[in-house]
Amino acid sequence: MSASEEVFEKVRETLIDALGVDDDEVNAEATLIGDLGAESIDFLDIVFRLEKAFDIKIPRGELFPENLTSAESGFVQDGVITPTGLQELRVRMPHADIDKLGDSPKLESVSDLFTVGMICKFLEAKLAS
Amino acid sequence: MGLNGAVFIETYLQGNRQMRWFWIDRFIKFESGKTATAVKNVSLAEEHLHDHFPGFPIMPASLMIEGMAQTGGILLGETHSFKHIVILAKVPKATFHSWACPGDTLHYKADLLDVKEEGGIVNVTATCGDRLVAEAEIVFAHVDQMDADVPASADQKNFVFEVGLMGILDVGQSGTGN
Numbered sequence: 001m002s003a004s005e006e007v008f009e010k011v012r013e014t015l016i017d018a019l020g021v022d023d024d025e026v027n028a029e030a031t032l033i034g035d036l037g038a039e040s041i042d043f044l045d046i047v048f049r050l051e052k053a054f055d056i057k058i059p060r061g062e063l064f065p066e067n068l069t070s071a072e073s074g075f076v077q078d079g080v081i082t083p084t085g086l087q088e089l090r091v092r093m094p095h096a097d098i099d100k101l102g103d104s105p106k107l108e109s110v111s112d113l114f115t116v117g118m119i120c121k122f123l124e125a126k127l128a129s
Numbered sequence: 130m131g132l133n134g135a136v137f138i139e140t141y142l143q144g145n146r147q148m149r150w151f152w153i154d155r156f157i158k159f160e161s162g163k164t165a166t167a168v169k170n171v172s173l174a175e176e177h178l179h180d181h182f183p184g185f186p187i188m189p190a191s192l193m194i195e196g197m198a199q200t201g202g203i204l205l206g207e208t209h210s211f212k213h214i215v216i217l218a219k220v221p222k223a224t225f226h227s228w229a230c231p232g233d234t235l236h237y238k239a240d241l242l243d244v245k246e247e248g249g250i251v252n253v254t255a256t257c258g259d260r261l262v263a264e265a266e267i268v269f270a271h272v273d274q275m276d277a278d279v280p281a282s283a284d285q286k287n288f289v290f291e292v293g294l295m296g297i298l299d300v301g302q303s304g305t306g307n
Contacts, residue, residue, distance in 0.1 A: 017221065018221060041218040041219050041268070041270060042219070044218065044245075044247050044248050044268060044270060045218075045219055045221060045250075045268050047245070047247075048242075048243050048245070048250045048268070051243065052242075052243070060245065060246050060247055
């Protein structure tokens with residue numbers, strides 16, 4: 001099993017435990033909120049489990065940034081993420097596929113960035129560093 | 130719950146010190162940041178046991194979870210001197226193996242698995258003598274007063290002290306003073 005397959009398997013196990021989903025529901029493209037039914041509190045549980053499974057520390061906000069698109073941030077205008085906001089997303093979430101959002105994405109689409117693949121990419125970078 | 134309901138409960142909590150929501154009786158062991166054990170004596174004097182169930186009084190599993198969460202929540206809260214509001218966020222796993230009836234003494238043993246700035250996770254077992262009654266994993270979140278949706282009156286220190294939950298931490302003395 002390659003290193004990235006190993007990471008994926010552990011992430012899959014973690015999500016099965018944390019979200020009570022079936023193993024065939026967990027694939028790289030699955031979104032945590034939309035497809036796997038995660039709620040905000042599950043993110044903390046997922047971080048606890050990933051830290052244990054991979055024996056690493058994940059500082060607050062590193063994997064799942066907080067307050068990215070709050071009203072005060074200035075990164076959202078009329079429900080759409082501004083170019084500055086998109087730039088901020090790229091900085092804060094280098095492990096996420098920001099390009100898939102397009103040029104002027106709606107605020108709601110940010111949750112689609114949180115995918116199983118995003119977690120794997122984050123962990124691979126973390127483990128390599 | 131409507132706004133009126135929320136205001137009512139808030140007023141009730143502030144004005145009525147009689148509200149009792151203790152699902153543990155006493156801590157018998159407390160190792161800061163590691164483990165804590167609390168006891169819960171199940172008594173036929175508890176009203177709810179007569180409805181749960183008529184003719185077959187057993188401690189409701191939901192209240193066992195509450196006692197386990199109080200044990201684990203205080204263990205977690207103490208690690209940061211009750212600076213954060215600790216709320217029960219999630220019970221990812223809970224298994225009930227048997228039951229507890231009047232006259233039983235439940236021991237809730239909580240082990241702190243991990244603490245982070247955002248919250249903590251504990252593993253708790255409930256035993257009655259050698260018998261394993263229940264086991265659960267409980268995730269707590271730290272809520273800060275600055276966070277939206279947290280009423281200004283919510284203050285863990287006040288909450289824990291005012292409802293008298295902290296008193297449970299004063300490990301009880303027996304009649305002989307030991």
